[in-house]
Amino acid sequence: MQAPPNPGLFLAADNLACRRGDRLLFRKLSFRLEAGAACHVTGANGAGKTTLLRALAGLRTPYAGTVERKGALDLVDERTGLDPDLPLGKALAFWAKIDLDSPMMFEAYCERLGLNNLLEVPVRYLSTGQKKRAALARMMIWGADIWLLDEPLSGLDTASQALVSELVREHCSYYGIALIASHQPLDVPGMTSFAIEDYAPTETEEEA
Amino acid sequence: MILALLRRDLAQFFPFTGSGAALPTVFFVAVAMLFPFAVGPDVNLLAKTGGGVVWIAALLAAILPLEKLVARDIALGFFDQLKLRGATEEAMMAVRLLAHWLSFGPPLLLATFPAAALLKIEGESFSILLLGLLAGTPGLAAIGLMIAALTASLRAGAALSGLLLIPLALPILIFGAGALARQDPVSLGFVGAISLGLVAIAPFAAGAAIRAAREN
Numbered sequence: 001m002q003a004p005p006n007p008g009l010f011l012a013a014d015n016l017a018c019r020r021g022d023r024l025l026f027r028k029l030s031f032r033l034e035a036g037a038a039c040h041v042t043g044a045n046g047a048g049k050t051t052l053l054r055a056l057a058g059l060r061t062p063y064a065g066t067v068e069r070k071g072a073l074d075l076v077d078e079r080t081g082l083d084p085d086l087p088l089g090k091a092l093a094f095w096a097k098i099d100l101d102s103p104m105m106f107e108a109y110c111e112r113l114g115l116n117n118l119l120e121v122p123v124r125y126l127s128t129g130q131k132k133r134a135a136l137a138r139m140m141i142w143g144a145d146i147w148l149l150d151e152p153l154s155g156l157d158t159a160s161q162a163l164v165s166e167l168v169r170e171h172c173s174y175y176g177i178a179l180i181a182s183h184q185p186l187d188v189p190g191m192t193s194f195a196i197e198d199y200a201p202t203e204t205e206e207e208a
Numbered sequence: 209m210i211l212a213l214l215r216r217d218l219a220q221f222f223p224f225t226g227s228g229a230a231l232p233t234v235f236f237v238a239v240a241m242l243f244p245f246a247v248g249p250d251v252n253l254l255a256k257t258g259g260g261v262v263w264i265a266a267l268l269a270a271i272l273p274l275e276k277l278v279a280r281d282i283a284l285g286f287f288d289q290l291k292l293r294g295a296t297e298e299a300m301m302a303v304r305l306l307a308h309w310l311s312f313g314p315p316l317l318l319a320t321f322p323a324a325a326l327l328k329i330e331g332e333s334f335s336i337l338l339l340g341l342l343a344g345t346p347g348l349a350a351i352g353l354m355i356a357a358l359t360a361s362l363r364a365g366a367a368l369s370g371l372l373l374i375p376l377a378l379p380i381l382i383f384g385a386g387a388l389a390r391q392d393p394v395s396l397g398f399v400g401a402i403s404l405g406l407v408a409i410a411p412f413a414a415g416a417a418i419r420a421a422r423e424n
Contacts, residue, residue, distance in 0.1 A: 054422075057288075057292060058291070058292075059288055059291060059292075059422050060422055060423060061423060072292075072293075073292060074292055075288065075289075075292060077285065079283070079284055079285025079288065080284070080285065081284060081285045081286050081288065081289035082284075083216075083220075083284070083286075084284070094212065094216055095289070097212045098209050098212055098293060099293070138289075142293075144292075
């Protein structure tokens with residue numbers, strides 16, 4: 001968030017298609033998000049939201065099409081990347097050491113996400129919602145330009161859900177880009193949205 | 209980033225700080241202690257076979273922590289996060305290889321002193337054994353890392369690990385244990401060469417393996 005506004009940022013998919021195993025999940029998916037844009041991806045379980053996010057993050061090779069981006073990209077999904085055996089504070093500090101220069105901000109982010117009382121607790125003892133908040137803290141610490149959020153609201157209480165919307169609003173007002181895959185609505189003004197099912201292959205295509 | 213990663217990996221695998229990571233060394237000494245009881249206290253027999261037993265024990269100690277070596281961090285999304293920050297899989301695996309060797313190689317070399325005493329390996333045989341292990345353990349670590357990465361995304365990974373290990377570990381064992389049997393330090397050069405070769409390819413093989421594991 002402290003990054004200076006960088007209006008050249010973008011995240012674009014062109015004619016993207018992804019498969020999982022033998023099944024084509026979606027095809028002909030194209031979009032372009034400019035700096036400050038937020039986008040909500042909806043879709044039933046198994047429709048390919050997670051696959052789309054991983055393809056956009058470069059963690060998976062698309063079956064067809066290309067992904068282009070300018071700016072650092074961070075992904076928050078159900079894998080936190082935090083060592084389960086370490087206390088939360090130390091697990092986060094590992095990423096902070098890589099991503100962050102000032103320890104002051106580290107504390108500020110932990111406080112904002114309500115993690116200050118949990119810093120001594122080993123990550124494996126955290127609840128689902130607490131783990132999710134920890135992953136969000138890790139994302140805030142890095143402060144990458146492009147956020148990919150996979151089900152950021154699942155397991156969170158109402159107050160934390162509102163906080164996620166607030167974080168996304170702030171991120172976009174600082175010219176960040178956010179792409180959110182979620183079943184729940186987010187309160188972000190100006191957010192575009194698309195359903196991944198609109199890009200599902202028709203039956204004839206599936207046979208081909 | 210490399211330094212932070214190495215420190216983290218070491219904390220994970222190092223004896224007494226990591227979770228149960230002293231096991232390989234304990235296991236190694238246990239084999240050396242039990243062997244004389246199993247074959248009887250014949251000094252000549254022990255001296256003759258002891259070297260081979262130490263090598264086998266070293267090999268098994270190298271693959272004991274395999275399950276934790278790669279699969280755990282894939283499930284954790286740890287490698288994904290590093291990748292997003294621009295690290296290559298090869299660099300991650302090279303760091304992991306170093307951490308893996310540091311976590312069992314030097315402790316194993318220290319444990320060779322009591323083990324050799326128990327098995328009546330003395331004099332020149334002992335120095336050949338120690339030098340051989342010094343040259344061979346990096347290769348064993350490289351084999352372990354490659355197997356761990358290759359089998360990380362498979363359900364029957366553990367069973368397959370044992371099967372993959374046999375052909376990969378044979379050359380090091382033949383020259384390493386063979387040097388002892390023939391009292392021939394020259395073979396140690398071969399052990400070192402094989403070891404270096406394995407260390408050189410391991411980060412690339414393991415890196416490609418974890419990249420492939422992502423596509424599932």
